[in-house]
Amino acid sequence: MLENLVAWLTGNLSPSARIWTALAPAILACAYFLGGLLIFCIRCAFKGVPRDEETLKRGSTVLVGFFLRHYFFWVIQPLWAVILRSGLPANALSMLSGLLGISSGVAVAAGRFALGGWLFLAAGILDVMDGRIARTRKEANPAGAALDSVLDRYVDSAMLMGLAWYYRDTWVLLPALGALLGSSLVPYVRAKGEGLGVSVRDGAMQRLERVLFLGVGTALSPILEAVFWPEQKHPMHWLAVVGLVFVAVMSNLTAISRFRNLVKALAPKRQEARSEKAIVGLNAAAGAIATAVDFALVLALVEWMDLLPAWATVLGALLGAVVNYSINRVLTFRSTAAVGRQMVRYAVVSGTSALLNAGGVALLTLHPQLAYTLGWWLVRGVVYFAWNLPLQRDYVFNDTASNNDTLLEQRPHAA
Known part of the structure; x- marks a missing residue:
């Protein structure tokens, strides 16, 4: 005992x-x-x-x-x-x-x-x-x-x-x-x-x-x-x-x-043309369509026109960006603001998104026990919901903010 x-x-x-x-x-x-x-x-x-x-x-x-x-x-x-x-x-x-x-x-x-x-x-x-x-x-x-x-x-x-x-x-x-x-x-x-x-x-x-x-x-x-x-x-x-x-x-x-x-x-209440779920769905669909167009152009340029894959990737990314921007402007956010300003902001968001994705994958690959494919998807998901989607909604395609910025620029400066 x-x-x-x-x-x-x-x-x-x-x-x-x-x-x-x-x-x-x-x-x-x-x-x-x-x-x-x-x-x-x-x-x-x-x-x-x-x-x-x-x-x-x-x-x-x-x-x-x-x-x-x-x-x-x-x-x-x-x-x-x-x-x-x-x-x-x-x-x-x-x-x-x-x-x-x-x-x-x-x-x-x-x-x-x-x-x-x-x-x-x-x-x-x-x-x-x-x-x-x-x-x-x-x-x-x-x-x-x-x-x-x-x-x-x-x-x-x-x-x-x-x-x-x-x-x-x-x-x-x-x-x-x-x-x-x-x-x-x-x-x-x-x-x-x-x-x-x-x-x-x-x-x-x-x-x-x-x-x-x-x-x-x-x-x-x-x-x-x-x-x-x-x-x-x-x-x-x-x-x-x-x-x-x-x-x-x-x-x-x-x-x-x-x-x-x-x-x-x-947060301040926003007047949305549709529900938040619909915006997320359309935005994600725009990204999927743009990725498919990007990949199809790369294949066509490399396989049919013998273009170097690096240059084909650049052209494919540019076309994918145009497709993604167009779908989001017309269907997702139904924006009517000036195109020039939006294109500049869209380029800023896309460029920083690319850096965040690349940096995140690079950090995760420091851990060899984690498959890089899983890391790629994890980083993509986090960057999309934490950076791409909110900035496209509130910064790129926000007509109210764009109109306010235009009014501030047009207001005469005090002497």
């Missing part, structure tokens, strides 16, 4: 012990939560879904809807009642949540994924309770809210830093860093929006979802490793990898969605 306890504490576990350290808490948790779900469903059938007012205010997401949220807060009521009667201050729960969350990062960095996962989930449950305890006792104050919010960032960062350290010699380091970035930006964009008077709470990957997918995936991952790869000294923990990649992708998509909605809410 003592030897097993020492092995558990030092992490020198056999495959079966690794399974049970992950599975034993899971069995207890599953028995409680699945039994609670059955009782909850029976209760809902006779009395309806018990509504949790705070859940209704906070809203739901695609990944975790209202039913599951109401169920969760209903099923943890016994634990919440015990903590409420204990008299523990809400700030003490916040600190305990922070300590458990930081400990989870230390555990996974050392390869103890079951321990780290369950600590992370326990920290998440305590984080749910501290604010409710404070509001129930009418002790809620800005200092407690600030403490809770900052500790949440430390907990998320500690867990993801621990995973990044464990996977530092593998490709999983990249999604770990991506999840760290996304998990930091999601609450930051929301806080920035609230500071500017705009509420941005949308997105599928909020904190409850991050804790759920990352915590469960990490806690249960040793089971698969012990069953299929029992002899590996540094197992991949594939279930944790899946949860980590999912959190990385969805948290960044949530941050981008919030950022886009925030900028859209704060």
